[in-house]
Amino acid sequence: MEFKWKAPEFKYYYKERSWYWTAGIFFGALFLIALYQKSMIIAIFWIITGVTVMMWAKRLPKTIEFKITDDGVHFGKIKFFPYEELTGFAIKKDNQEAGELILKTDSKINPVVKINMFMKDEDAIRDILKNFTDEVEYEESFFDIISDKIGF
Numbered sequence: 001m002e003f004k005w006k007a008p009e010f011k012y013y014y015k016e017r018s019w020y021w022t023a024g025i026f027f028g029a030l031f032l033i034a035l036y037q038k039s040m041i042i043a044i045f046w047i048i049t050g051v052t053v054m055m056w057a058k059r060l061p062k063t064i065e066f067k068i069t070d071d072g073v074h075f076g077k078i079k080f081f082p083y084e085e086l087t088g089f090a091i092k093k094d095n096q097e098a099g100e101l102i103l104k105t106d107s108k109i110n111p112v113v114k115i116n117m118f119m120k121d122e123d124a125i126r127d128i129l130k131n132f133t134d135e136v137e138y139e140e141s142f143f144d145i146i147s148d149k150i151g152f
Contacts, residue, residue, distance in 0.1 A: 001131075003068045003124050007116035008061035009075075013151035015057055023053060066115055068128050073103060073115075081105060081113065088136035089129050091122055101125060102138050112138075 027050030034043035067074040072082040081103060090102040099122065101115040117125060126135065 001070055001128055003121070003128055004065060005117065005121055006063050006065050007118070009064045009116075010061045011116065012061050015151055019151065020054060020057070023057070024050065026050075027053070066117075068125065070132075072132075075115070083132040086133045088134045090136055090138035091117075091126060092138060093119060093122075095119075104136060104138075112141075 027046055030046040031043050031050070034040075034046055064076040064078065065074075066076070072080055072086070074080050085105050085107065086103055087106055088104045090104070091099060092102055093099040097119055099117055099119050101117045103113040103115070105111055105113060129135070
């Protein structure tokens with residue numbers, strides 16, 4: 001049993017010039033606060049973090065082939081999650097056409113993995129995964145809500 005689809009590796013939010021100005025002012029303020037407190041290490045940290053966030057914000061997603069097989073869930077050639085590492089899955093509908101397959105893992109570092117999917121594939125994906133793991137409720141974390149609001 002196998003199901004494949006191609007989708008962007010992450011949700012991309014277009015950011016206007018004002019988004020970058022706001023982020024620059026935010027990280028600049030954190031930098032100045034750290035300097036005021038005479039904490040050079042924290043000041044350098046905020047500069048590096050600000051530059052990293054700006055670079056990630058400009059990055060466009062690659063198209064990846066996702067595959068669900070009898071062994072587990074494949075992220076192209078990047079990552080593989082065997083069913084033994086999964087504690088459940090959920091499907092979140094973003095709109096009529098797109099959604100997310102959410103895999104809950106037993107990992108302490110990355111317990112939730114989100115995969116973009118098309119809602120037309122929802123039943124096929126659910127039918128395969130139910131053979132290997134349970135469908136669970138997923139509540140968005142505070143970080144999920146904030147990142148959607150700020151477009152990151």
